[in-house]
Amino acid sequence: MRLARTIAAAAVLAATTCANAGTGPATISARARAVQAQAINLDTHLDTPGLFAQPGWKITDRHSYQTDGSQVDYPRMVEGGLDGGFWVIYTGQGTRDAAGNRQARDAGLRRLAEIREMVAANPDKFELATTADDAARIKAAGKKSVYISMENAYPLEQDPSLLRFYFKQGLRMLSLVHTSHNDFADSAGMGVAPAGEHGGLSAQGKALIAEANRLGILIDQSHASNAVFDQMLELSTAPIILSHSGAYDVFAHSRNIDDARIRALAAKGGVIQVNSLGGYLIDTGATPEYRAEMRKLWESMGNFDALTPEQRAQFRAQMEVLGAKYGIRKADFDDYMRHLLHIIEVAGWEHVGLGADWDGGGGVIGYEDITALPKVVQALLDAGYSDEQVQGILGGNVVRLLRQVQALADPQAVKAALE
Template sequence: MKPLLSGLALALSLACVPALAADTVSAEARALHERILTLDSHLDTPMFFAREGWDILQRNDTAPLNSQVDLPKMVEGGLDGGVWVIYTGQRGRTPADDLAARDHGLTRLVEIRELLAAHPDTFELALTADDAARIRDAGKRVVYISIENASPLSADPSLLGFYHRMGVRVLGLVHTSNNDFADSASTPPEWNGLSDKGRALVAEANRLGIVLDHSHASDAVFDQLIALSKAPIILSHTGADAVYEHPRNIDDARIRTLAEHGGVILVNSLGSYLIDTGATPAYREEVAALFDRFGGRANMRDADWHEFDRLRAELDAKHGLKQATLDDYFAHILHIIEVAGPEHVGFGADWDGGGGVVGMEDVSDLPKITARLLEAGYTEAQIEAMWSGNLLRVIRQAQAVAEAEAQTAS
């Protein structure tokens, strides 16, 4: 998703926050982090791929092309890859809007495939669960592809088959507004969960072996996905409602249900979902007006985000918004581990989509997570499961369901 508070806005607003003591990453933790396979389930970095002057092989630290993910940061932070996102903002739902969303999604897919073609010795497309370790062992970075917001499929849901052939392995149904398939967690319900069209899309994702992602969808959608999906589901970037009550977070009862059905929740680091930032109605009105000034979130041009981020940071400073810290992030992580068990937890920090907290500003800081988990008493096997094994298990299970359905149909 495009950030509620982007990396640039976060960096600017952090100037008003007292510096915290840096986490110490021991030699033992660093060695463990480098040894295990590490994946993040929600990388929004593809939004940068077509921007003139941005280069994934170089550090991108200068606005407006500063990103939280690039190859040097991945190397420094020991990130082997992850799930790279085709994000489409929710426009209206007229036929013209549906065609615009279709074209946007396909364009972003092409941009990801172009990056893979341009750097075959550095990045490789992963299609199965077993591909991740093979790609990492070959010295390359892992690229799974996901769709965030199914609106590119509204005009023609059969396009999901094409996306699957082109490498998509994860599907998030909705974003911050209801669409033709499902209700969002952020808007009043329209379908009371999934629409008929959404139920059909769930069945098609199961048939293809695409993992269903609940993040951003309503609680009713969660309940229906659990009931309908023949494969476990994931929440690719979501926090704990018990730690901070927010529509985008999930309650403990549903976390337990997710675990009972073999699913995985991958913890988000977007600050406004982690803590009460102190955003007042007046602040929210000014932010809404700022979005309107640039034509709305879904219609904003990539070139406009830098100026938007700068103005958003000024609003944050004006209203004294509080910034979440690595401690706040870990409050969610540790709570979710306690509720779900380490076999059902992972990390989807929403990099380049609003993620990042004080003390963990980009992927170069990821060894701090491993260090804290080690200090908390988790074993190497448990830590690797959280970093990649749990997500890969669900990918494997989704593909097994598809294979079983194909055999039954033949």
């Protein structure tokens, strides 16, 4: 009996240890809760707008990652203590011709409208944020901040002067390029860095940087090549941001940034927000064969944004089967923290924040959706960071950066764009 009980207890312990391995703090302290309550908690890369036009999906409903794969909605933001962030106008890179550029222009404008419509439909829960001070004011009013950002400037290729229109509509952060080169800039690719097409920024890319500086729009380097990073740092009259990136010195992936560049970024006042996309955090063991099958699966899905929650769940199940077939490893909470803690050490805590890439491929075991945000707070406190430092990382640093970038804008250009 006694032996049986011991064996049972050992089995439970083993199971518990196994379940907790790599998944982060099991409990959240009162101190961590208090730190978060006083902080302005902002994530700088929320891809959730991709869900806004989904049949049957509503930001005010509570969803679950297990059911439909989504990671952010209003009830879960409340539970996780997220006060808002930068909501992304993402456009996948398509053909670089007149027809492709027009399609991208329309896709960008549609997504902008969808973000604004979400805010307009929920005035008691969300508010458009356009200045650094808005984040604290909106939190005090009991609402969530909606800053607007653009990932991939493809929608501007047809007409770069549209940037002023976007600015007037609330755009405050701009990335130039996604996973393949475009007319503005070279991409970092998706593992092995591709040969550059422009040697960094093109002439149009440089002009876009100058215009973003004039308007006080944050310039986002995530997804761009190292040469683009160097040139942005050199050309931009304001500090820049990496809205969702990881550490190359922790995992050598072309999407991550090396320590020397992290130091250069911080020296110029910039901020790096740490990404939680598993394939950028660890070597998952993905082979060319796996990637080819995965690409086929993606292509068979057609327009991902138009899928119903049921179709998305089915798609995720197929991805799981494929991952199991090839023995793909999954990153966990500890892998995420390894990048975050490394970057804090290299950059200094004032130059780091969170951009988990929720609803854009982010999330790892033990950090599946925004409700898990308090675990990061707890882990940072456990690592010895002070309340003030953690609050900076949770959002204070990016608010400071936005204030600085807006102060460096050209008041005439801002006034003209807002008229």
